Amino acid sequence: MKLSFRRLSLISPELCAIDDLRSWVLEQLQREGEPLRWAITSIQRSSETSQVALEVEAVLINP
Amino acid sequence: MTVFAAPLPTLMVVPTGIGCEIGGFAGDALPSARLLAAASGCLITHPNVINGASLYWRDPRIHYVEGYSLDRFAAAAWGLRPRRSQRIGLLLDAGIESDLLLRHRQVAEGCRASLGLDINAVVRTDEPLGVHLAAGDSGTSWGTLDRPDTLLRAAERLKAAGSTAIAVVARFPDELDTETLAAYRHGTGVDALAGAEAVISHLLVRHLQIPCAHAPALEALPLDVDLDPRAAGEELGYTFLACVLVGLSRAPDLLDLSSGCSMAGDDLVADQLGAVVVPDGALGGEAVLASLERGVPVIAVNNPGVLSVSAEALGCGNQILKAGSYAEAAGLVTALREGIATASLVRPLPSMQELN
Numbered sequence A: 001m002k003l004s005f006r007r008l009s010l011i012s013p014e015l016c017a018i019d020d021l022r023s024w025v026l027e028q029l030q031r032e033g034e035p036l037r038w039a040i041t042s043i044q045r046s047s048e049t050s051q052v053a054l055e056v057e058a059v060l061i062n063p
Numbered sequence B: 001m002t003v004f005a006a007p008l009p010t011l012m013v014v015p016t017g018i019g020c021e022i023g024g025f026a027g028d029a030l031p032s033a034r035l036l037a038a039a040s041g042c043l044i045t046h047p048n049v050i051n052g053a054s055l056y057w058r059d060p061r062i063h064y065v066e067g068y069s070l071d072r073f074a075a076a077a078w079g080l081r082p083r084r085s086q087r088i089g090l091l092l093d094a095g096i097e098s099d100l101l102l103r104h105r106q107v108a109e110g111c112r113a114s115l116g117l118d119i120n121a122v123v124r125t126d127e128p129l130g131v132h133l134a135a136g137d138s139g140t141s142w143g144t145l146d147r148p149d150t151l152l153r154a155a156e157r158l159k160a161a162g163s164t165a166i167a168v169v170a171r172f173p174d175e176l177d178t179e180t181l182a183a184y185r186h187g188t189g190v191d192a193l194a195g196a197e198a199v200i201s202h203l204l205v206r207h208l209q210i211p212c213a214h215a216p217a218l219e220a221l222p223l224d225v226d227l228d229p230r231a232a233g234e235e236l237g238y239t240f241l242a243c244v245l246v247g248l249s250r251a252p253d254l255l256d257l258s259s260g261c262s263m264a265g266d267d268l269v270a271d272q273l274g275a276v277v278v279p280d281g282a283l284g285g286e287a288v289l290a291s292l293e294r295g296v297p298v299i300a301v302n303n304p305g306v307l308s309v310s311a312e313a314l315g316c317g318n319q320i321l322k323a324g325s326y327a328e329a330a331g332l333v334t335a336l337r338e339g340i341a342t343a344s345l346v347r348p349l350p351s352m353q354e355l356n
Helices: A018-030 B030-040 B067-074 B098-115 B148-160 B179-185 B194-208 B229-235 B241-249 B286-293 B326-338
Strands: A002-012 A034-045 A052-062 B010-012 B043-045 B062-064 B078-081 B087-092 B118-124 B131-135 B141-145 B165-171 B212-217 B253-256 B275-279 B298-301 B320-323
Touching (some): A002 A018, A018 A034, A018 A052, A018 B286, A034 B067, A034 B194, A034 B286, A052 B141, B010 B030, B010 B067, B030 B043, B030 B062, B043 B067, B067 B286, B087 B148, B098 B118, B098 B212, B098 B241, B118 B148, B131 B194, B148 B165, B148 B194, B194 B212, B212 B241, B275 B286, B298 B326, B320 B326
Parallel strands (some): B010 B043, B043 B062, B087 B118, B087 B165, B165 B212, B298 B320
Antiparallel strands (some): A002 A052, B078 B253, B131 B141
């Protein structure tokens, strides 16, 4: 088992409701490893579209 | 004041390692936690909020739940079962020097002799854990381990020996000369150790599904005449272990709700949550997002840290109750507990919405 600290820059899909945000972030993290601890640490909303730029910091587990 | 309403299970989160003015130091959110426990009658919170190294406070209304299990609880994956006591196993990093190791063993013996805690076994890891500290671009503290497997092997031995909770002590890098440490001790910086501590306890809880919490082993620091009172709890002794042992001694059991386990009358599940109280810039954690999904009232408290993940940034401003202080948050929790519409407490009071 290996632990790694990662920072991911993500663009959320348009109209990603707050109810769907956690599962969407988890899905993105799971592409890199198993999330052990994570948080959204920054959010920037576009003034022209409904897209949202997220920064997520996480510690991931990999085999 | 006589409170007539039933307890309102309330989750209090002050994320670890984000430098909050209240809760970013040595258990300095404990007075706020005690207030929220009095207001709610049932407060679920995590070690970062109430661990004050040599300082601790026991309140039967406060449930001590490590962060990984807190997230699982908020997501309705795990439940909590209150316990009269836990049998604690002490897990010590092989990287701790012999004198410092003895200090930790003596704290545990002291807690057995003077507090009546049930500490049944002690084990050392077969190799040093190799703790590394990290800082995110956000300014929050994180960390990793070189040898997570050795941590888990030692914890499995304790569980096999009958321990129902685990206090782990890992050797952390001494940071005597860093600006970060000086800023923290003077009340202006982020706790650089806290993020790595959370990773260690998260890993153990994920693996064993029993209560676990962490104390770092460090060399004693030189006296600092400008020490901030919020950091003073960590300067009273040689270890940070006593609060962890006390917290774990009555931590609730963790129930995997997907396992079909039978539920008891005083078990706590996410459906019972009546409120979540969190710093207003720290809404991007898993427990808060899960609570927003589930429609639990979230009270965002003015408690500045290094993050700015606010209700407005998340686009959910209308779902959040705002409080200028923990005293105000306690008032909102009391209102929710008593079934008083919080909108009725402020002016102007908008007219009712007319449906077409």
